[in-house]
Amino acid sequence: MQAFMGTVLTLAAGGIDLVFMDEPETFLHPPQARLLGELVAEMSRATDTQVIVATHSDDFVQGVITGSKEDVDVSIVRITRPSDTENKLAQVAPEAIKSIYKDSLLRFSNLLDGIFYKGVVICEAESDCTYYSASLANVEDTDGLGASDLLFTHVGGKDRMARAYSALNAAAVPTAVIADVDLLADKNKFEELFETMGGDFGVVSASYNVLDASVRTLKVEPIRNDVRSKVAEILDRSQNPIIDRRDLTEMLDLLKAESGWKQIKRKGAGAIDTGDPTAAFASVIAACRAVGLFILPVGELERFHPNVGGNKQAWLRQALEHELFKTSGESQDLVRSVRAFVASRQ
Structure with missing residues (x-):
């Protein structure tokens, strides 16, 4: 006191x-x-x-x-010492701080805690942060690496990623972003984030257009006979005369068209047509990784362990309790790449 x-x-x-x-x-x-x-x-x-x-x-x-x-x-000024004889200063301007204040989700997140870390990894959701943190700790332990001192933080989806990155970049905090593959479904959102992170969309626009055009042809409309048979399956699996909320939700989902990008998110890059679309996807992914934007070729977090069911929280609980993150080579390769990228920017 x-x-x-x-x-x-x-x-x-x-x-x-x-x-x-x-x-x-x-x-x-x-x-x-x-x-x-x-x-x-x-x-x-x-x-x-x-x-x-x-x-x-x-x-x-x-x-x-x-x-x-x-x-x-x-204003926030971040001071680091790259060497024994050098101080490095970077400043987050008042306008950027006010922008964060106006966004309640960013204001009450731990985003700006990143100024005290060697680097930050921005994710879409808290469950992503938890899983990747566990996976990185395991990699550092098994590979005999020192602690990387990275902060995994989420911004509640894709919409705020560019704004969050800008604030950290202004403070010269080495930052990477991990996003589900359906970031590519919204061209404007993808372009904004890619260019905010230092990329030139003009360089990848041709590849992106080839990929996007191909994926959109994969859209699946509901077919009457399929819907009828699947609704019958849902109704027959219970003797309860009342249709519960779960059954109703599943039946309504049967009436929705499934976009191509939703299929890619659910099935991974293997669902992309071979030939030019696959080559275009590889080109886009490589360009994104060069600026620290890591888009998941598997589609989404849950695809690292597709045999685990349930909602995201149930999935995460299983992945942590049974230490499944130690068995996924894809997730371990991902966090190794993210760690290496952030280290290269320090």
Whole structure:
């Protein structure tokens, strides 16, 4: 409390134009560090004081962002030492911080914790982060590698990947992205992320167009006789006179067309037509990996262990409890490649 109140009273006293603080979170528990960060931002606004803080606390940083709202210009400067004689500085501008604040999912994620790590891997969902973290730890153990000090963080889907990457890139945090193959289903979204990460879409546009045109021809419309027989199977598997929600959902799904990209996500790259489409896919994947965008040729996370059923959480529980991540050569090769890419950017 003495450390906490000493900081607060210094700002509250007023009349100070510029305040320097060195690790004000020292001696504080994480919730207190976060609260102190909020108060520093709020009191900076109230007293018109510029505050410069050196910190190693992600909780303090999160508190500052929360307390700043959209009224306080907050900038984050990341300092690293590539060698004994060199300091490297990179800055996240106030506009980028405000953009993160406006997006609740990013604001309450651990995205900016990445400034304290050697590198960050952005994923679509929390389950992806958990699985890849376990897989990487296993690879580092079996390969005799040192800890890579990577943070796996998710952004709740594909829509925020470009924004999240931009914020980390501004702070010069080496960053990679792992995405399901259906990222390619939306040309605009894929192009935005690819170019945000330093790629030139013009270089891959021809290959992408060949691939996309081929995959879209794989669309499957519901066939009357197939739907009729499968509905009968669903109805006959239970003696319950009431159709439950699970049965109803399955029957409604039978009436939906399945896009080509959904099939590729469910079956993997093996479902892509041979010849030019397969060559185009390989070209796109290679170009993406060159900038740190790792698109899953298997389709999606669950395809690493296709024999495991259930929803994603049930699948993840099985993969972790039975240590299945130790048996998938594809997932291990993936995290090795991601680790090597991030290391090359440090």
